[in-house]
Amino acid sequence: MKTIKIVSRKSNLARIQACIVSDRLKEKYPEINIQHIFKSTLGDNDLTTPLNKMPDIGVFTNDIKEDLISGRADLAVHSWKDLPIETEAGTVISGTLKRADMRDMLFLKKDSGSNNSLKILSSSPRREKNLTSFLPKALPGNPADIKFCDVRGNIQTRINKLIEGKEDGLIVAKAAIDRILESHAPEFEEGKKELKISLERLKWMVLPLSANPCAAAQGALALEVRSDDKELQSIIKSISDDASLDLIEEERSILKSYGGGCHQKIGASVESIEIGKIKTVKGESEEGKEIDERVFLAKEDLGDFFQGLSKTSFFPQNTKNQIFFKREQINEANETLNALRGKGVYISRSNALDPSVTINDSNCVWASGVSTWESLARQGVWVNGCSDSLGENNSPEENPFEEMKWLKLSHSDNKDEGKEILPTYRLNPIELGPDITKYTHFYWMSSTAFLRAISVYPEILEARHATGLGKTHDLISSMASNKVMAFLDYQDWISAVERNS
16 A cells, blocks of 8 residues: 655644645545645744745745655645745656635724724735735725734734734735635644634635735645656646646746746736636836736637727727616615625625615625725725626635625616626616617627617627626627627727727
């Protein structure tokens, strides 16, 4: 019977991650015997030096790597974001499991929500750089002053420092929280219970990758073996998730192009959806250059999509042109919303929520994108997260701490089969002029507008159509005779029009 000795750090999270790997190995190879070795590293032993002041190379991984090379262990399980960008001789990363959530979470004391000045615990230059501009717009009250303070220790230690200290908030990787709370091993039950009790004292939000792209490879586990152990390399490759591996390598390659290193003020995320990838790179280079890139890379090349396009042949020319309805508020919905308790509330447009409504803190609020999130925050609404303009099917709403029934605030004719609709307004059609038939290219901001237009002028189905990512794209793709092109948003579409007209 083959024995595999797995080495990892000794924190609860590292142990859980090592057990996730051993469980996957036992599932695939029941005959294998697994032994675990847990140890401290330089980064674990020095809890006083701020992380961004420590050596940039391998503070959490070098001690573990030595156990592999010496033969004391056969397989090392790392949080991949802790690994140096440049690999060294003697060992190889043979694979990874399916990646967990890439995003960060903010936890905030409940009595800090209205403070104009906030102190946030985090030792990440990346988070500080990107969240300094995002959080003032995402938090109710729009706090003017946000300062970041160093913090060290495992997840529970950092949570305790927040609860017991004078700071207001803490940023952590969502994957770390998820893995602890999802663990079913009896030896972690006490730590899981302690974390749950602590988190109940805090407010939370899942931070969008468009504003705060992750550290390269965040949420992924790197499985490292000796370079000469071909048998174990083959075993690891058989349980590895190739799709996750491709995205991880792409993110690390992006970071490497800027010099690499965990002290960089750069986030790099590559997300995969059915029709393509979204790449986001944001932060500041070592030379002080601002970086802000978010692009959608379609799987399918639509080739001649822009053929025949001119500066006057596309619709709408601006966002105000595509108004096919007059909105009428349903005031009765306000009473229902004010009384709502313990539900998930999905809001696709900020004007779907009347400013007079107060959403109780027991509910979870999810926005369709960052602009809707920021509009709701200006109304005083605490938003827990958003679909990041990728659509509900590509980036669904969630409450990571409990199951919830979700309601979607929308118009009275919405036939969404995925969620219960709470109508907060009606759409009364207005007359459409025949001018719409002269356009060769259309961008649709909602399936409702598209369906209204083709019901009056079905001939426009033969034109070229573009949308954002999500259900609108799926619907129009199923109906239009030409291939439908997807964009991040209307502004992304306009930029493409300017390049191609």
